[in-house]
Structure formats: C-alpha cells, structure tokens
Amino acid sequence: MVNPVKKTVKLPRQKKNPLKNLNVLLKLNPYAKTEKRRAILSEKQHRDRLAAQLAKRGVKAAPKAGGKAKAAPKAGTAKPAAKPAQAAASGKKK
Secondary structure, X not given: OOOOOOXXXXXXXXXXXXXXXXXXXXXXXXXXXXHHHHHHHHHHHHHHHHHHHHXXXXXXXXXXXXXXXXXXXXXXXXXXXXXXXXXXHOOOOO
C-alpha cells in the first residue's frame, strides 16, 4: 500500500526571537506589555525628578545622548593636500 502524493508542502516557520520582537514576546508573556510600559514611565519620572533636583541646585541638566551632531571643522584649520612624491622627484636637473 502506498500513501497518496502530498499536494501542498508545509515549510517550517522562521523562529522569532522574543527578546528582539515585541509581538512574539507578547504572545509568550502578555504581562510584558505592562512591565515595559511601567519601566518607561518610571524612567521618565526618574529623569523628571533628577532634572527638578538639578534645577533646584542651579545646575544645568546634561544634554541627552545623541542630541548634538559634531561641529564641522573650521575652514582655515583643514590640512592642505599632500603633494605626490613623484611630482617633486621628476624635476629636471640643470
């Protein structure tokens, strides 16, 4: 007796990493949504409290990471392009 031919091929699904993919994490652990939300809110409250304490002391708050881009170098400070060694050596001797 022979089994009939299978018409559809079932491919295995790509395993998703729950540490990187939030939707997969929520499928495994629905409470993770609340935990993440609380962590974000508590971090924000902590930053606000810290900023208030620093303002009370008269200290300016540190800038956020990645806030400013590096300043462009000044026009006069750029190094001149190096001359090729071959051009200096090819001078004719008299």
